[in-house]
Amino acid sequence: MHGRTDGRTNGRRNMRSPCLLMLLLLRLLPSLGPAPTATATETTRLTGVFGSLASPRFPAPYPDDTPRRWELAVPVGFRVRLYFSHFDLEPCDSCQCDHVRVEAGDGSGGVALLGLFCGGREAESESAPGAEALLSPADALVVTFSSDFSNPEEFSGFVAHFHAVGGCRAGRWDVGVNRGLTLVLLPSRDVDECADGDVEEDAACDHLCHNYAGGFYCSCRRGYLLHADNRTCKAECGGRTFSERAGWLSSPHFPSPYPKSSHCSDFIRVPEGLKLRLRFDPAFDVEDHPEAVCPYDYVKIRTASGELGPFCGRRSPGLVPVDANAVVVVFHSDHLGENTGWRLTYTSEEAPHAAVDCGAPTAVDGARATFVGRDNSTRFGAVVRYVCDDARRQIGPGDGEYRCGPDGLWVHLTAGTQLPSCEPACGRPSRPLAARVKRVVGGRAAEAGNFPWQVLLSVEDSGRVPPERRFGSGALLSDAWVLSAAHVLSARRRGAVAVPVDPRHVKVLAGTLDRRTEGGVSAARVLLHPDFRPADFDNDIALVRLSVRVELGAAARPICLPPPQGDAPAAPPDTLGAVAGWGAAGTEGAPDLLRFARLPVVAQDECRASYAGGGYNVTDNMFCAGFRQGGRDTCPGDSGGAFAVPDPATGRWAALGLVSWAGPEECGARRVYGVYTRVDRYLDWIRRCQEAD
Incomplete structure (x- = not known):
């Protein structure tokens, strides 16, 4: 959250008696006792005679589905003047999508809407705030920012500034009472350094100047940084x-x-x-x-x-x-x-020495070599890129790019002279998720091709009497392997050692949205992670080797594995992932058709804090995702499904996590985050299992 305040005051003691009487009465009001400087995570309280605030991550584009709230309070007896120096939000009819709402009041009582704003990129945008400032009727304003579920493009957000104006006039001073019940005196006739130019050139603002009673401060346009001299704007440049x-x-x-x-x-x-x-x-x-x-x-x-x-x-x-x-x-x-x-x-x-010629690149089955450049040169330094003919397959290793080397051979940066090959493509939905996805409590229905890696696992645990039937989810890694959670595929028996269910009692249904679809493929092997602990679900990951290979196509495609992260977090907080499943939502029971939700990654400290005191163990092999306010979450029946995140560079989706567990409260409850297995921790184990087959 971005915010800055300054509580500097100046003053004298000579006041007119009516003003003094008013302020003395104000001192007696219990509601003006010490106020907190910060509230919950989503709310920031800014007090003082001036300050500024900005959208999340500014100057970077703001994230989807991120509400923020600022409570602005100037000394009692003054009013709040607010204006925007930068505004760029998604345009939308009646500002129903992303918007900034400005209301009079501090949120404890009634409020009055002063403005609802969006858009701003177009010069003629009527829904964006103009050059005119907003003025509160009293000493408080509430600014609320809300971004919806998804944006078709990136928007940079906003920067706003506020300062105290007015106050009770007492001679040469405007007088008020701050939240600490001390007098605040500001000059009634303030010099506007920003408008009057009453500042030496060396002290003047380079870009934007913001006046307040008793002084001024500088800020920069988006794309610049304020220098340590607090007036010059330097560029964010270099590093290319x-x-x-x-x-x-x-x-x-x-x-x-x-x-x-x-x-x-x-x-x-x-x-x-x-x-x-x-x-x-x-x-x-x-x-x-x-x-x-x-x-x-x-x-x-x-x-x-x-x-x-x-x-x-x-x-x-x-x-x-x-x-x-x-x-x-x-x-x-x-x-x-x-x-x-x-x-x-x-x-x-x-x-x-560039006269070296590598000749025509070697032919590769199912792929074609295209030259990078206009002259189709095969001499030293020339580059060719192999591309698979079948869009359902991808080239490997790496990007399939080879360069003509000084020895007259085509060489790959990491694979050397090893020829590439075409493997089944991963992480490519045949139908991308819609650019506009609005909030729907409990998620929304998936369309064919949104999650082609999603599989339904039907498990019959014959070790129970009577046999227990349950279902969960998994993700295709190839036409022969499925990734899921160990607790979905383990026999429910007493003891610390987990035992996999009989592979013959596991059915895998791929390429469908409807869990009532008949058929499916049986499992040949079920491999639980050897360190899976049923007591706390640590190392909750498993593999299924199919008895018959799945036919890959638009409806069934594998998901990618994530890159190793080492000791770093699975992903930065607020990273949005998509989770699909047939899990039950409240009292409605399990849906017949596949549903999905987009959920943000939660900071690991907040994840652990939310489960502190309940006897739960959030290990380094886990991460949380969900909304603090609740409303959307994974539920029973979603277990084992992939928490999928797209690579911003390639657009391919990778299984960052697997649905593992949550607290005993109803799914979607406030501050009850879903807990996921970190897939990147198990890349070596997955590779060894597949190679040993």
Whole structure:
């Protein structure tokens, strides 16, 4: 949560008697006792004479399904003035999707709606807040932000600022009472440094200026950071790597003036055997000095053999000779100046040994080799990429990209000269989830192709008398293997040692939404993790080897395994995952058709705290997901299903976790999170089981 307050006060003692009487009466009110500085996780209380707030994760795009609330309180006797310096939310009719609501009041009594806002990206957006500020009728405002279940694109959110105005007039001072029952005095005739320009140039704000009674502060537009001098805005720049054989880069915002107090380092790296050529555009404007060499702003080119530059002034350096395939371009600016900057283009040419020719790439069954580049060159440094002909299969190892090496052989970065192959594609839904998914308590119905890895497990535990029948979920890893939870596939017997159910009594139904569908495939083997503990569900993971391979297609496709995370969390908090199943929801019983919900990962500390004192053990092999307020969760019958998360780079879905257990309360209850097995902890075990088969 973002927020900042400042409680600085200034004052004198001379007041008019009516104002003094009013304030003395206010001191007697018990409701004005000490107020907490923070409430629950979703709410932040901001007090003082000024402050600011921003949407979650700003300046990064805000997450889906994230409510936040700010309670703004200025000293009693003053009013709150609120305005937005940045606003970019999803546009929606009547702001029914993502929105910011501003209400008068502190939430303890009646409130009055002052504004409901959304949109803002379009200049003519009528639902976004305008330049006019909002003014509270009293000393408190409540700002509520809400994002819905899913956005079709990313939106950056908002930044808002507030300060105290008005107050009881007493001579040259406006007077109020703060939450600590002490007097607050602010000058009645304040100098607006932001509007009047009554500030020295070295102290003026670089981007945005925010006035309050007795002072002012600065902030920056999105994409910039406030410098340590609290007035200059520096750019978030550098860290890029350019690897194409030709391209360009420039100072930030070229040809507009570049930001102050910034230091950027970018890398250009082309394949070995190529040599770079760098050329600055004729339009070159970097602050210089008539008597010193680039003391303020400059551009430098660094190579393995030395440094070229610094370059500054209005004369372009033109062609910069470098005898290397990799350089670092460094740009530095100080805290003053309004220069427009520079632009650099680069090309690469073959080094003398580039006459090596690797010839046509070797043919691979079910795949075709495509050249990366326009000339279909097979000489040194050329790149080909293998792509599977069947969209249901994917190339391996890695991305299937091979480069012509100095020995005349096509070489993969990690696999060397080993040829690629086409394997069943994982994590590719044949029908992606809808871009607009609204909140539905208990989840919503899945469509065919949303979760092609989902399987229904029907288990008959013959070790019980009478035999027990139950069902759960699993996820296809291939056409022959299913991943699930160990507690779904273990015989329910007394004792600390878990025993798998008889494979002949396990039926696996893939490629269907309806659990009433007849048929299915029997299991050939059931493998529980050897360290599974039924007492606390630690290491709750299992594999099923099918007796007959599943026919893969649009309805049945495997899910990917996640990358290893080591000691890091399974995923950052608030990462959204999707869980599907046929689990019972309340008193309605188990649904016949597959349903799903999107749930956020919960911070591990909050996960453990929610189960503290109940005798539950949340181990490092587990993580939590769900909403603090409840409303959506996994339920009995969902066990063993995958907590699936898409890779933002490739769009492929991986099984981050498996539905394992939850507290005794009704599923979907407040602060009762679902607990999931961390799949990345068991990648070696999964591989060994599959290879030993």
